[in-house]
Amino acid sequence: MxxxxxxxxxxxxxxxxxxxxxxxxxxxxxxxxxxxxxxxxxxxxxxxxxxxxxxxxxxxxxxxxxxxxxxxxxxxxxxxxxxxxxxxxxxxxxxxxxxxxxxxxxxxxxxxxxxxxxxxxxxxxxxxxxxxxxxxxxxxxxxxxKLTEASLVVxxxxxxGDPDQTLDLLASRAAIEQAKGVVIAVRRCAPDEAWQTLRRASQEFNVKVRELAVALVEHVGRGPAPGPAGVPEIRPGAPARHAAERLWSAFTAK
Incomplete structure (x- = not known):
């Protein structure tokens, strides 16, 4: 900030x-x-x-x-x-x-x-x-x-004073919400717990939350993560993809 x-x-x-x-x-x-x-x-x-x-x-x-x-x-x-x-x-x-x-x-x-x-x-x-x-x-x-979050994004x-930054912020939020949905579905947990799971994983693997979020959605969906129309694509790097694979393995381990 x-x-x-x-x-x-x-x-x-x-x-x-x-x-x-x-x-x-x-x-x-x-x-x-x-x-x-x-x-x-x-x-x-x-x-x-x-x-x-x-x-x-x-x-x-x-x-x-x-x-x-x-x-x-x-x-x-x-x-x-x-x-x-x-x-x-x-x-x-x-x-x-x-x-x-x-x-x-x-x-x-x-x-x-x-x-x-x-x-x-x-x-x-x-x-x-x-x-x-x-x-x-x-x-x-x-x-x-959500209203508070939207106000802070604005x-x-x-x-x-940068329109591109606005688009980047919107892309980040969209990616994180998609990843939270994945975590909620597989862990059957509340949204708060899903966010904390992503946050802790990003800290543990030292990657940005938004990159981890996109990498997780792409790993689960086996393809590019959908994003809002007109918003720049987030491209996760190799560390974020590795973190997503590890996280998903932890979710699905028996």
Whole structure:
């Protein structure tokens, strides 16, 4: 992610306003929700707050500094939930920090859902509540995940001012979604688990997620992976093809 995107609140006010409206909609849809937030990070850089609504505007900087669901979700790529953020023993420093801030006294439940918009760009969509979490909280956040991702893709492309980069980002997303479908079908798993499988494999074999995704689809389909019309083709290299073969062998081993 470019520095331009990290400073989107200053340079891309329309995007920031869109994201804030999205977060306010999430807050209004979830019973007991005190606020929602969006953090972004890329290439090993620590996550930073891009937009926030309600109590999340004050809580997110504290959480990123002292640990908590958002920081863990950003680091692991897994959804993180808690029914009582201030009393959760996993984050004692955060608990103490919340206790020192009267404006956060009503915070109880919290949920953080990670996502991505290109190879090394990740985001976390989060919400905080005045009660323990309802069962459907992550499901609601997942419904907004794609809209968040699309907004970030537009922001990244706009910050570069390069139409070709927009097409590259679209190609990456299409390839990853196809590969996730393959993993879901063979492992009978949830989309989150499919994405984590691809992410871990890309790290293990030191290849880009998008190249691994295309290589996996081509390996399974025994032919070129279909892509969106008018979008540049992604050509995986030999390391990505080797990684795809190893991954598929692991899936189908008895």
């Amino acid at each position: 470019t520095e331009t995107l990290m400073n989107a609140a200053d340079r891309w006010r329309p995007l920031t306003e869109l994201l804030e409206a999205l977060l306010e909609r999430i807050t209004g849809e979830l019973p007991g929700c005190l606020g929602a937030g969006l953090t972004v990070g890329q290439g090993g850089h620590p996550p930073r707050v891009l937009a926030a609504a309600g109590v999340a505007a004050g809580l997110l900087p504290v959480s990123l500094a002292h640990g908590g669901p958002v920081a863990v979700a950003a680091a692991t790529g897994d959804p993180v939930t808690t029914d009582d953020l201030a009393a959760d023993g996993r984050w004692p420093r955060l608990s103490r920090a919340i206790a020192d801030r009267p404006e956060l006294a009503a915070v109880r439940g919290a949920a953080a859902l990670p996502g991505l918009w290109e190879d090394t760009g990740a985001f976390v969509l989060s919400a905080v509540f005045d009660r323990p979490l309802d069962a459907g909280v992550l499901g609601v956040l997942r419904r907004y995940e 922001a990244e492309a706009a910050s570069a």
